[in-house]
Amino acid sequence: MSTALLFSGQGSQYSGMGKALYEAAPGAYDEIFGTAEEVLGFDLKKLMFEGTAEELAETCNSQPAIFTMSLMCAKKYTDEGGEFDAVAGHSLGEYAALVVSGAVDMRTGYTLIKHRAACMDKWAKKNSGKMAAVLGLPADTVRAVCAKVNGKGPDLAVPANFNTPVQTVISGNESGIEKATELLKTEGAKRVVPLAVAAAFHSPLMKEAGIEFGELIKDIPIGTPGKAFYSNVTGGKLTDSTRIHSLMSNHIYSPVFFTSELEAMHADGINRFVECGPGKALTGMVKKTLDDVTTEAIDN
Numbered sequence: 001m002s003t004a005l006l007f008s009g010q011g012s013q014y015s016g017m018g019k020a021l022y023e024a025a026p027g028a029y030d031e032i033f034g035t036a037e038e039v040l041g042f043d044l045k046k047l048m049f050e051g052t053a054e055e056l057a058e059t060c061n062s063q064p065a066i067f068t069m070s071l072m073c074a075k076k077y078t079d080e081g082g083e084f085d086a087v088a089g090h091s092l093g094e095y096a097a098l099v100v101s102g103a104v105d106m107r108t109g110y111t112l113i114k115h116r117a118a119c120m121d122k123w124a125k126k127n128s129g130k131m132a133a134v135l136g137l138p139a140d141t142v143r144a145v146c147a148k149v150n151g152k153g154p155d156l157a158v159p160a161n162f163n164t165p166v167q168t169v170i171s172g173n174e175s176g177i178e179k180a181t182e183l184l185k186t187e188g189a190k191r192v193v194p195l196a197v198a199a200a201f202h203s204p205l206m207k208e209a210g211i212e213f214g215e216l217i218k219d220i221p222i223g224t225p226g227k228a229f230y231s232n233v234t235g236g237k238l239t240d241s242t243r244i245h246s247l248m249s250n251h252i253y254s255p256v257f258f259t260s261e262l263e264a265m266h267a268d269g270i271n272r273f274v275e276c277g278p279g280k281a282l283t284g285m286v287k288k289t290l291d292d293v294t295t296e297a298i299d300n
Contacts, residue, residue, distance in 0.1 A: 002270045004086040004230075005077070005100060006286070007070045007093030008277030009256075010063060011195070013056045017278045018069050019049045020300040021076060028079070029072050032106065036068055039110035044068060057196070059124065063092055063117040064110065066278060070096035071106070073276035073298040086228035086270055090282055091161070091202070091256050092116075094232060094248075100276075101225035103244065108220060112248070115216045120201070120252060123209035129200025130177040131160060134168050136190030139259070142168040145183045149176050160202035161256040164288040169195070171203035206253040214249030228268070235260030237268065262289045274298065 022029055022045070036044040047055065048065050056062055070093060077084075087097035095116070099109040134142050142159055149157040150172070157180035160171035170180055181192045200206065224241040231238050233247045235257030262273075262285070272294045275282045280297040287295060 002086070002268075003082075003084045003272040003274060004088060004228075004265050004270045005074060005084045005097070006273055006275045006282045007074075007087070007089035007096040007100075008066055008275065008279060008282060009089070009091035009093050010059070010066060010201070011197070012277060012279040012281055013062045013066050013069075014278055015051060015053050015056060017048050017056075017065065018045075018072055021072050022049075024300075025076070025079075029075065032068060032071050032075070035106050036064060036110055039107060040064055040114055059121040060117045063120075064113050066092055067096055067109065067113050070277040071099060071109075074100045077274060077276060077298055082274070084227065084274065086230065086265060086268075087225070088230040088261050088265065089232070090258050090285075091232060091251075093277065093282075094251065096276070097229060098222070098225070098244075101227045101229050103223050103225040103229070103241070104221075108222075111220065112217060116213055116248075116252070119209040119213040119216070120199070120206065123206055123212070124199030124201075127200070127205040127208070128198060129156075129171065129173050129203065129205045131169055131171045131195040131197050131200060132177055132181060133163075133191075133193045133195060134170060134184055134189050135193065136166055137168070137184060137187060138166060139168050141187055142170065142184065145180055145187060146170060146172075148183060149180045155179055156200070156204065158203050159255055160200075162259045163285050164259060167285075167288070171200040171205075173200065173205065202253060202255055204253060210249045210252035213252060214245065217248065218245055230261045230265055232256040232258065232261065236264045258285065259289055262286060266290050266293065272296075
């Protein structure tokens with residue numbers, strides 16, 4: 001049985017995350033938290049264990065917190081003898097995948113996260129936007145509706161996250177999301193659920209963030225992953241590690257082809273998926289996308 005580790009994305013954070021893991025194995029995660037504090041310049045452990053939901057929702061807090069929780073869960077899995085053949089992350093989760101696959105060390109991972117969070121926070125404040133989850137419609141229908149809205153005057157609405165065959169997140173400005181929501185409901189969407197975010201992630205409104213991030217990381221060494229690595233941007237297996245810098249830059253304003261990734265992994269013989277990080281959202285996506293696979297979620 002071939003196994004892939006999956007790593008959680010932004011929005012999965014919660015108050016107290018990681019505390020149960022830490023208390024169950026005192027000292028096991030000190031290197032992770034020590035590196036985080038050295039690179040980030042603040043006590044991330046205290047924020048994760050004691051911070052409010054509002055504090056953890058801030059981009060500059062949520063991204064390193066989720067990244068840290070993902071590393072903790074992966075460490076627990078491997079410390080208990082777990083093995084894996086491949087890695088993939090949902091959006092932010094790709095950075096934990098880079099570390100766990102051996103493409104970068106932990107310190108470099110935190111450096112990448114620090115730059116990414118700062119760029120996204122900066123441009124999110126300059127280019128505010130909305131996101132919404134569309135439930136119960138095929139991705140092609142969502143694409144078609146967004147095409148009708150996108151570019152009509154000031155309106156912007158694009159598919160941002162392809163999560164399952166019948167769940168797609170759209171991203172854009174307020175007027176674009178409102179118009180797309182109306183059309184999607186007429187097309188038969190079961191629900192269109194606004195997400196609690198203040199920016200249009202994975203849309204053209206974040207292109208400046210991606211370009212700035214690319215400049216900041218261009219000289220940071222990123223090696224070849226030691227495990228099969230699947231990319232959100234391409235929706236398939238990474239075959240050229242020299243592309244990682246450009247993929248990470250484009251990733252901020254490009255769609256997340258998570259459904260395609262899962263299908264590509266399954267086609268490559270992976271039939272067991274272990275989610276490492278806060279919550280069980282990715283486990284649910286796997287179950288709704290693939291048949292004949294087993295899943296596990298490590299959260300505490």
